[in-house]
Amino acid sequence: MMNHNTSQIDDLLRKLPAIHPGANFTASVMNRIAALPEKAARKLTPWHIAFIIAGSSLLIGLGGWLAHSVWSIEFTFMQRLGNLFTATGASLLSLFKEVRIPSNILGGLIGGIFLLLLDAWLRNKQRKHRVQEAS
Amino acid sequence: MSTLSEKETIARVLQGEQHAFAVIVEHYKDKVFALVFRMMRQRETAEEVTQDIFIKVFQNLSSFKEQSAFSTWLYRIAYNTAISEIRKRKLIFQELSEHYFVSLKDDSSEKEIEEQRIGELNRLVSALPPEEAALITLFYHDDKSMEEISRITGISLSNAKIKIHRTRNKLREQLKGVLQYDEP
Numbered sequence: 254m255m256n257h258n259t260s261q262i263d264d265l266l267r268k269l270p271a272i273h274p275g276a277n278f279t280a281s282v283m284n285r286i287a288a289l290p291e292k293a294a295r296k297l298t299p300w301h302i303a304f305i306i307a308g309s310s311l312l313i314g315l316g317g318w319l320a321h322s323v324w325s326i327e328f329t330f331m332q333r334l335g336n337l338f339t340a341t342g343a344s345l346l347s348l349f350k351e352v353r354i355p356s357n358i359l360g361g362l363i364g365g366i367f368l369l370l371l372d373a374w375l376r377n378k379q380r381k382h383r384v385q386e387a388s
Numbered sequence: 389m390s391t392l393s394e395k396e397t398i399a400r401v402l403q404g405e406q407h408a409f410a411v412i413v414e415h416y417k418d419k420v421f422a423l424v425f426r427m428m429r430q431r432e433t434a435e436e437v438t439q440d441i442f443i444k445v446f447q448n449l450s451s452f453k454e455q456s457a458f459s460t461w462l463y464r465i466a467y468n469t470a471i472s473e474i475r476k477r478k479l480i481f482q483e484l485s486e487h488y489f490v491s492l493k494d495d496s497s498e499k500e501i502e503e504q505r506i507g508e509l510n511r512l513v514s515a516l517p518p519e520e521a522a523l524i525t526l527f528y529h530d531d532k533s534m535e536e537i538s539r540i541t542g543i544s545l546s547n548a549k550i551k552i553h554r555t556r557n558k559l560r561e562q563l564k565g566v567l568q569y570d571e572p
Contacts, residue, residue, distance in 0.1 A: 262509075262556060262559060262560040262563070263528070263556070265502075265505055265506055265509050265563075266509065266513075266524065266528040266556070266559070267528050267529075268502075268506050269506060269509065269510050269513060269528070269529065270506070270510060271418065271422065271529075272418070272421060272422040272425050272426075273418050273421065274417055274418070274421040274434075274435050274438060275435060278413075278417050278421070278435070278438075278439070279410055279413045279414050279417060281439060282410075282413050282417075282439050282442045282443065283406075283407070283409070283410050283413070285439060285443055286406060286409065286443060286446050287406065289443070289446075289447070
């Protein structure tokens with residue numbers, strides 16, 4: 254019987270036949286690279302829009318919940334709509350920077366949260382002022 | 389390709405000389421394709437995935453920070469892409485379960501016997517599960533060190549050593565079982 258010791262199998266494994274891709278492989282890759290869209294001309298795809306809407310809705314919900322539960326603020330429909338535009342605007346603005354999509358969304362979220370909190374803080378201040386004036 | 393010329397080529401690509409990337413593709417295509425093919429087993433799929441890998445490398449070249457060798461970074465992308473494509477395409481791999489024997493004639497020359505052994509071993513390696521096939525290819529075909537293999541595959545160093553050792557022993561036993569001499 255044959256004897257396959259460890260070094261023999263190592264030797265055989267090193268002699269396994271080489272595998273090559275097709276003859277036009279490099280040309281195919283380079284053609285695909287040439288056909289890639291320019292990075293600067295990033296288009297607003299449905300995915301971007303979906304992310305913006307999702308991020309904005311999340312912000313509205315979070316901001317509304319924070320304002321309501323922490324500062325007992327009731328938001329009117331028009332105020333909520335205003336917040337939606339602010340958050341969407343922040344997300345849209347950050348999208349045009351030369352950064353990756355996750356960073357854009359994160360930028361939009363942080364910007365939106367900041368605006369919502371500022372909005373809630375100002376309204377709370379106004380409310381307290383009105384209460385003080387009334388008393 | 390020397391490390392210096394590799395760095396120069398990468399710098400040229402990053403400066404906008406797109407065609408310089410062909411040098412990188414030409415240099416690594418065989419090794420990357422061999423790894424992907426061994427993992428996926430299907431030639432056409434492997435070729436398509438290997439092309440995707442090089443495009444991914446081109447698109448992310450600016451994120452290569454030289455914390456590791458360029459080849460390690462490239463192989464890591466190749467390995468991860470192949471693994472995720474296998475999952476995405478739901479490719480099912482079956483190891484060789486049937487027992488078959490290949491007879492070696494006594495009058496075969498030493499060269500003929502070795503060729504037959506290599507041929508059968510090639511068949512056995514082709515039937516390995518993707519991870520084992522990748523480890524064996526990286527270690528024996530691409531001469532990667534255990535540390536590099538660990539970085540490429542994300543498997544811990546000790547685990548990579550154990551897995552390669554076990555796979556090698558498994559192949560040795562399978563080969564022993566497959567090849568038999570003809571009784572005179």
